[in-house]
Amino acid sequence: MMKTNLQFFADPNPEPKPNDSNPNPDGKNPKPAGKTYTQDDIGKMMASKAKEVESNLRDDFEKELKQKEQEWLEKGEKRASMNAS
Known part of the structure; x- marks a missing residue:
């Protein structure tokens, strides 16, 4: 079995990166990225899309x-005229 120098595959920068445990230092909740949808909203959107696809x-x-x-x-x-002649 061949020995491998594992240090060869190690990260060249041994300094640990700071871990930001509190992404919001001001203590406020972050704003939602977009609109949140209910199951009913999703069902209506899917039904509308299905109807559109079916129509197409x-x-x-x-x-x-x-x-x-x-x-x-x-x-x-064409075949009828061939037989009639």
């Missing part, structure tokens, strides 16, 4: 369905 997907599906329908009608008409 439905629109895309209907558009694609109409394109396919038109494509198949054209193919059917």
Whole structure:
């Protein structure tokens, strides 16, 4: 087994960093970073987003369905004219 000098991997600056145990020296509570949301608020936001996504997907599906329908009608008409000749 090969011996490894662990000091080689140590931090080059052995001085301990000061630990700030009191982030607010004035004693006041820090302001919240942003708005806090209730479970009901989150539920409403998620429902709204789900409805939006569903609507977009439905629109895309209907558009694609109409394109396919038109494509198949054209193919059917083309094949019908081939047999009629």
